Structures are given as structure tokens and as C-alpha cells.
Amino acid sequence: xxxxxxxxxxxxxxxxxxxxxxxxxxxxxxxxxxxxxxxxxxxxxxxxxxxxxxxxxxxxxxxxxxxxxxxxxxxxxxxxxxxxxxxxxxxxxxxxxxxxxxxxxxxxxxxxxxxxxxxxxxxxxxxxxxxxxxxxxxxxxxxxxxxxxxxxxxxxxxxxxxxxxxxxxxxxxxxxxxxxxxxxxxxxxxxxxxxxxxxxxxxxxxxxxxxxxxxxxxxxxxxxxxxxxxxxxxxxxxxxxxxxxxxxxxxxxxxxxxxxxxxxxxxxxxxxxxxxxxxxxxxxxxxxxxxxxxxxxxxxxxxxxxxxxxxxxxxxxxxxxxxxxxxxxxxxxxxxxxxxxxxxxxxxxxxxxxxxxxxxxxxxxxxxxxxxxxxx
Amino acid sequence: xxxxxxxxxxxxxxxxxxxxxxxxxxxxxxxxxxxxxxxxxxxxxxxxxxxxxxxxxxxxxxxxxxx
Amino acid sequence: xxxxxxxxxxxxxxxxxxxxxxxxxxxxxxxxxxxxxxxxxxxxxxxxxxxxxxxxxxxxxxxxxxxxxxxxxxxxxxxxxxxxxxxxxxxxxxxxxxxxxxxxxxxxxxxxxxxxxxxxxxxxxxxxxxxxxxxxxxxxxxxxxxxxxxxxxx
Numbered sequence: 001x002x003x004x005x006x007x008x009x010x011x012x013x014x015x016x017x018x019x020x021x022x023x024x025x026x027x028x029x030x031x032x033x034x035x036x037x038x039x040x041x042x043x044x045x046x047x048x049x050x051x052x053x054x055x056x057x058x059x060x061x062x063x064x065x066x067x068x069x070x071x072x073x074x075x076x077x078x079x080x081x082x083x084x085x086x087x088x089x090x091x092x093x094x095x096x097x098x099x100x101x102x103x104x105x106x107x108x109x110x111x112x113x114x115x116x117x118x119x120x121x122x123x124x125x126x127x128x129x130x131x132x133x134x135x136x137x138x139x140x141x142x143x144x145x146x147x148x149x150x151x152x153x154x155x156x157x158x159x160x161x162x163x164x165x166x167x168x169x170x171x172x173x174x175x176x177x178x179x180x181x182x183x184x185x186x187x188x189x190x191x192x193x194x195x196x197x198x199x200x201x202x203x204x205x206x207x208x209x210x211x212x213x214x215x216x217x218x219x220x221x222x223x224x225x226x227x228x229x230x231x232x233x234x235x236x237x238x239x240x241x242x243x244x245x246x247x248x249x250x251x252x253x254x255x256x257x258x259x260x261x262x263x264x265x266x267x268x269x270x271x272x273x274x275x276x277x278x279x280x281x282x283x284x285x286x287x288x289x290x291x292x293x294x295x296x297x298x299x300x301x302x303x304x305x306x307x308x309x310x311x312x313x314x315x316x317x318x319x320x321x322x323x324x325x326x327x328x329x330x331x332x333x334x335x336x337x338x339x340x341x342x343x344x345x346x347x348x349x350x351x352x353x354x355x356x357x358x359x360x361x362x363x364x365x366x367x368x369x370x371x372x373x374x375x376x
Numbered sequence: 377x378x379x380x381x382x383x384x385x386x387x388x389x390x391x392x393x394x395x396x397x398x399x400x401x402x403x404x405x406x407x408x409x410x411x412x413x414x415x416x417x418x419x420x421x422x423x424x425x426x427x428x429x430x431x432x433x434x435x436x437x438x439x440x441x442x443x
Numbered sequence: 444x445x446x447x448x449x450x451x452x453x454x455x456x457x458x459x460x461x462x463x464x465x466x467x468x469x470x471x472x473x474x475x476x477x478x479x480x481x482x483x484x485x486x487x488x489x490x491x492x493x494x495x496x497x498x499x500x501x502x503x504x505x506x507x508x509x510x511x512x513x514x515x516x517x518x519x520x521x522x523x524x525x526x527x528x529x530x531x532x533x534x535x536x537x538x539x540x541x542x543x544x545x546x547x548x549x550x551x552x553x554x555x556x557x558x559x560x561x562x563x564x565x566x567x568x569x570x571x572x573x574x575x576x577x578x579x580x581x582x583x584x585x586x587x588x589x590x591x592x593x594x595x596x597x
Contacts, residue, residue, distance in 0.1 A: 036577070039494035046414050050422070068414045075579045082417055111440060115417075130436040138441060145436015155558060156394055164435030188435045192409075197398040202409055206431050234432030236409050240401040247406040255429035263429035271406035279406070289428050314428050325415075332535070339415060345426065366422070370414060396558045397522035397548045403492035 035121050035151055037078030041071040046337075046370030048086075053363055060090030066370075076121050083114040111136045124151045130164075141168040147188065158192040160204070172217040182212030198240040206232045215309075221301060222309050224294065229258040247271040260293035261314070264351065267321075277329045283341075285321040288351035297358035315356030318349025333376065339368040458570045461486075461563070462553045466520060466543035474543055477569065479516050483593050484565040487519045488551050491532035493559040499578040500536040506590065507540040513594045514567070517541065522548050522559075566593055 050062035064086040072078050088109045115132040125148065132143040147162030168182040190204035207230070214224040237250040248270055255263040269283035292314040294307035301308040323341035330336060345362040347355030394402075401407065410416050416433070421440065424430040464476035464486070476484065485506060489496040507517040517540035523529040524546050533542065545551065554563065562575045572593060575586070 036495055036579075039498065044414055048418055064418075066414050066417070070413075075581055080413070082413065084417070086421075113421075113440065115437065130434070132437050134440045136441050141439040141441070143436045143439065145434065147435055153557075154393055155396060162435035164437075166436070166439055168439055168441075170441065182439075184439070186431075186435050194394045194399070194402060197394055198401050200402055200407065204432060204434075206435070208431060230431055232429070232431035238402075238407045238409065240404065240407055242401065247404065253429070253432050255431070257429075259428075261428040263427070265423075265429065271411070273406070287423070287427055287429070292428060313426060317427075319427065325412075337412075343422070343426075362426070364422070364426070366418070368415065368418060395548060395552065396556055396561075397488070397490060397551045398524075399559075400490055400492045400524055400528070 035124060035126060037072035037075070037119065037121055038070050039072065040374050040376050042069070042372060042374045044068040044370055044372035046368050048084075048366060048368045050364065050366040052343075052365075060088060062366075063087050073118075078119040078121065079116065080119075081114070081116045084112075086111040086113070109137055124153070125149065126151075128162075132166075138171045138173045139168065141166060143167075143184075145186075156194040160188070160190040160192070162186075162188040162190075164188070164208075166210075168212070170213055170217065175217070178217050180213030180217070182210060182214065184208055184210035198242065199238070201235065201237045203233070203235040206230075206234070208232075216311060219309070219311060221299075221304070222311065223307055224292075224309055225259060225307060227258065231256050245273050255289075259314070260291070261289055263287065263289035269323075279325075279327040279329075281323075281325040281327070283321070283323040283325070285319075285323075287319040287321075288349070289317060290350075291316040291356055295356065297356055312356065312359045312362075315347065315359050316350045316353065317345050317347050317355050317359060318351060319343065319345040320349065333374045335372045337368075337370045337372070339366075339370075341366050458572070461565050461569055461571050462550075464520070464543075464550055464554075466545050466550060468541065468543055474518075474541065476518070476565075479518075479565075480569050481567050482514045482516045483510075483567055483590065485515065485517045485562060485590065486554075486565060487517070487560055487562040488522060488554070488556045489519055489560045490522045491528040492523075495578040496560045497532075497536055498580060499560055499562075500538060502578075502580070502583050502586075504537075504539045506587075510590065510594060515590065515594060518543065520545050520550055522546070522551055522556075564589065564593060566596065 044067070046066045048062070048064040048066060050064070052060050064084050066082065066084040068082045070078070070080045088111070111134060113132075113134040115130065117128055117130040120127040128147045128149070130145040130147075132141070134141040143164060143166035145162055145164030147160055150159045152158070164186040166184040168184075170178070170180040170182065172178040186206055186208035188204055188206040190202065192200065192202040194200050210228045210230070212226060214226065214228055216222045232253060232255050234251065234253045239248045239250075240246075241248065249268060251267040253263075253265040255261070255265070265285065265287040267283065267285040269281055272280045274280055292309065295309055295311070295314040296302070297310065297315070299310050321341055321343045323339065325337060325339040327335055327337040343364040343366075347357055347359040349355070405411055420430075420433060420437070424440070461476060465473060467473055476486070485503070487499065487503060489499070503517050503519065506515065519538060519540060519542050521529045521542055521544050526544065526546070529544065554561075558576050560578055564572045564575070566572050573589065
């Protein structure tokens with residue numbers, strides 16, 4: 001039979017909007033198709049409202065408008081940028097420390113942060129150059145990274161290797177004489193593998209070495225090592241359930257460092273499209289960490305002139321985050337999303353042990369409202 | 377192939393070569409490793425400032441005075 | 444394999460007869476590539492989830508419009524597993540050329556499709572003249588020239 005040259009009737013029928021499917025065109029993992037920069041420009045603005053508290057009173061609030069942009073620059077380059085201004089207000093700058101109640105002065109600090117990544121797309125290789133900047137009254141950090149991705153010929157395997165460095169400058173708002181520096185270098189190796197038409201896994205190993213000032217100048221007697229070597233091994237698994245049109249995400253990170261911290265972080269989310277316009281996403285995260293060797297619950301320390309920190313973030317603890325995100329597709333191009341999460345930290349939730357007993361339970365809530373638009 | 381075997385053993389999943397046209401499900405935005413880059417940044421910032429562990433999300437992402 | 448310029452088909456493929464292609468259109472009618480002998484055929488394998496595929500549709504519409512009278516047929520084979528996804532795509536990016544459906548992907552396998560999209564240029568004698576992987580608007584001019592040259596050849 002002759003091929004009919006014109007089959008307009010095929011698509012003259014009206015179809016459901018299929019917004020989720022249409023939106024699917026916006027963002028694709030590298031392994032799904034020919035390597036190319038994003039095929040449309042997308043802009044997301046969001047507003048984060050964060051509050052943490054203990055049993056007595058509110059402790060700290062953060063408000064942060066955020067901006068994210070992803071676009072192609074010609075046919076061989078892609079650009080991703082993000083920026084935020086966080087305004088913090090609360091009881092003390094060391095907002096999360098059992099000892100911090102001592103100062104009790106009101107503070108307001110502002111953090112401006114931006115990052116940008118330029119990617120150059122070759123036929124089966126992607127070169128990325130990233131820059132990051134974060135600036136506060138008493139802390140300035142600059143980072144740069146370079147990474148290379150290789151895609152296998154069958155496009156089922158991606159290898160990534162990266163190198164990065166950072167340079168931080170630390171001061172104290174109340175003591176102008178404190179001027180300290182910290183430098184870091186990091187190396188990353190990663191592998192992404194398509195396992196089946198519904199399963200993909202990624203595993204990244206990052207090793208970093210930092211030298212310089214790591215102590216907290218606001219905390220009395222806080223004295224930490226002048227170097228920190230960290231290893232983070234992050235494995236992420238994605239599974240699609242065609243019957244439910246849902247995706248399951250499972251992330252696990254193993255972490256250890258030269259301070260004696262060992263940590264496991266496990267996170268899972270369920271992405272459930274509901275109808276043509278909604279996406280519901282419940283999530284659960286559990287984190288458990290062993291204390292740094294020089295962490296102590298006691299204040300003041302038993303001996304002076306030794307490494308010491310009573311910063312509860314370096315203690316043995318467990319933490320749980322429960323979250324729900326709802327996204328609404330106003331159109332194929334525009335999405336509105338609301339995220340609400342609750343976070344709790346407790347010494348007793350530390351896996352396989354009691355944890356650091358003097359630690360006060362810590363809670364935080366955050367809410368984020370965002371609007372994303374894709375320009376065609 | 378060895379890597380593939382290793383991964384499949386770890387994850388109890390098959391590892392037959394997936395053909396280019398079989399990647400429709402994998403191409404869905406909800407199957408991306410980072411479907412929401414802004415939330416990923418929020419999480420990184422919050423968890424880095426509240427916990428002792430950090431990293432793994434890539435190189436050159438910089439630090440902050442929060443830890 | 445992701446070169447975006449026309450690459451001559453591998454020596455073994457150049458001039459080899461195109462594999463068989465018998466598929467149904469949206470109305471359930473069967474079409475056979477062999478029935479197009481005597482025409483130059485631009486055969487494109489695509490899926491709704493493929494970004495460059497979206498960019499290739501307006502160009503293929505133009506191609507069909509410009510060269511149908513010279514004996515060119517544009518044929519697009521959809522490889523979506525769900526017909527609904529292809530329909531949504533076509534509602535947004537209408538096609539004025541033939542769209543055939545192969546949810547099982549058997550044709551893509553027979554033709555050795557290596558990435559999405561993949562296209563093949565077939566001469567009037569039914570032989571594959573070149574294959575092309577990916578789509579970039581900037582390569583369209585070069586594609587046009589290749590097709591025009593082939594249309595001149597009896």
C-alpha cells in the first residue's frame with residue numbers, strides 16, 4: 001500500500017492536555033537521548049520560610065527568595081544559575097548550640113549566594129565548569145569546579161570525574177581582629193547506569209581535603225583541628241512504576257571524616273501524578289551521625305588547650321525529616337509548587353546507641369512556594 | 377559489564393541493554409536525579425548547617441559560614 | 444554516534460537495500476515502505492519524550508511541503524509505548540507528513556536505531572544513502588542540500 005502523504009486527521013482529534021507529559025519534554029536525564037543542552041529556557045522563583053525552635057521559644061527564622069535559571073547558549077552550551085538572599089533573624093548567630101543561650105542578643109544576618117555552571121556538550125562528552133559564591137558579614141566562600149562526563153556508546157552508562165576547590169574567609173562581627181582562612185580541594189568520581197527501562201542508578205564518591213580555620217569563633221573555647229578530610233559516597237536510585245505512573249526515589253549517603261564523624265543519610269520520596277495537573281510527593285529522610293572525637297557534652301571542657309567543641313551539630317544524634325510537596329501544572333509551561341517539611345533532631349535517635357545525652361531536642365519547619373516557567 | 381553486574385547484584389535489578397527507544401519512562405522529569413534544583417540547594421544549606429556530614433552533590437559548590 | 448552532521452552510512456550499509464518497514468498509521472491502515480519505491484524517503488524514528496524530536500518536526504513539515512512535488516516522502520515512525528503520549532505530542536507539534544506507530548520497537552531494532560531521534564535517507568531505488576543521529580537546527584541547511592542532491596538523481 002502507498003504511504004499516505006498527509007495524515008492530518010491523526011492529530012485533528014482533540015486530546016487530553018497531557019500536561020505532565022508535555023512538561024516531560026523540559027528536562028531529561030543525559031542517558032535518555034542524544035546529549036544536548038536544555039531545549040528550552042526554564043526559570044523558577046521560590047520563597048523559603050524557615051523556622052526552628054526548641055521547647056522554650058522560637059530560636060531562628062530564615063526568609064529566602066530564590067531564583068533558578070536553566071538555558072541553552074547555542075547548540076553546544078548550556079547554562080544553569082541559581083541565586084538566593086537569605087535573611088536570618090534569631091537569638092544568636094550560633095543558633096544551634098546548647099551553649100548559645102549565654103549571648104542571647106538579637107541578630108540579623110544576611111547571606112547572599114549564587115552559583116553558575118556552564119556546560120559544553122560534545123557528541124558523547126560533556127564538560128562542565130561551575131562557580132559558587134556565598135557571602136555573609138562574617139564569612140565569605142568561593143568555590144570552583146570542573147567536571148567531565150563520558151557517555152557510553154549505548155548511552156546506558158555515564159562516567160563522571162570532577163575536581164573542585166574552595167577558598168573561605170572567616171571573620172567575627174563582634175571581634176574585627178579575627179581574620180581566618182580555610183582552603184579546600186575535592187575530587188569526585190561517579191557512575192550512572194541504566195538498569196532497565198524503569199530503573200536507573202547513580203553512585204558518586206567525593207573526597208575532599210580542607211585546611212585552615214574550622215573552629216567557631218563565636219563559641220567559647222571551641223577549638224577544632226586545622227584540617228578536615230571528608231569522604232561522601234552518595235548512591236541514588238530511581239524506579240518507575242508504569243501501572244501507577246509513579247516514581248520512587250531512594251538516596252543513601254555514607255559519610256566519614258578525619259574528625260571521627262561517621263554518618264548515614266537515607267532519603268526516599270514518592271512522586272505520584274494525580275490527574276493531568278497534580279503531582280504529589282511525600283518524602284522521608286533519616287540521618288544518623290557519630291560524634292566528632294573532640295566533641296564533648298561538658299562545658300567547660302575537662303582540660304584546656306586541647307581540641308574541644310560543644311557544638312551539638314558535632315554530637316552523636318539522629319534526625320528525621322518528613323515532607324510533602326504538591327505541584328500544580330497551571331499549563332504545560334507553568335508549574336506552581338508548595339513544599340512543607342518538618343525536621344527533628346534527637347540524641348536518642350542516633351542509630352545503635354544513646355547519642356550525645358546533653359543535647360536538647362531540636363525541631364525545624366520550613367515551607368517553600370515556587371513558580372516555574374518554561375519558555376519555548 | 378562488570379560494573380553492570382556489580383550494580384545489578386547490589387540492587388537486585390536486571391541489567392540487560394536498554395534500547396534507545398525504551399527510555400521513555402527514564403526520560404520523565406520525575407525520574408531525574410535532581411528534579412528540583414532549588415529544593416536540592418535548600419536541603420543542602422539546611423542539612424549542612426544542622427548536621428556534621430555534607431557533600432556528595434558535586435564539585436565546586438562552595439561552602440557557607442553555617443557550619 | 445551522536446554526530447549531528449550527515450554521516451555516510453557505513454561502507455557495508457551504503458547503497459544496501461532498506462530493511463522492510465510495514466506499520467500501521469493512526470487510523471489502523473497498513474503502510475509499506477516498499478510502496479514508496481521511486482521516491483526519495485526521509486525516514487525518522489522519534490518519541491514524544493525526546494527533546495530534539497520536538498525541534499525536528501517543524502523542519503520535517505517544511506521539507507514535506509517544499510519537496511513533495513519533487514518526489515520526496517517524509518515518514519516518521521513513533522516509538523512511544525503509550526499511544527496517548529504520541530497523541531499529546533502531535534497535538535502540540537502537528538505533523539503534515541506520515542506518522543506510523545511501532546510501540547514494540549521492532550522496526551527500530553531492524554533498522555539499528557542507536558539514539559533518539561535517528562533518521563535515514565533512502566533513494567528512489569530503495570537503498571539507504573545515509574543515516575543521521577540527533578537533530579540540531581543548524582544542521583538543517585546541510586540536510587536540505589543532501590536531500591536536494593538526492594532528489595536530482597533519477
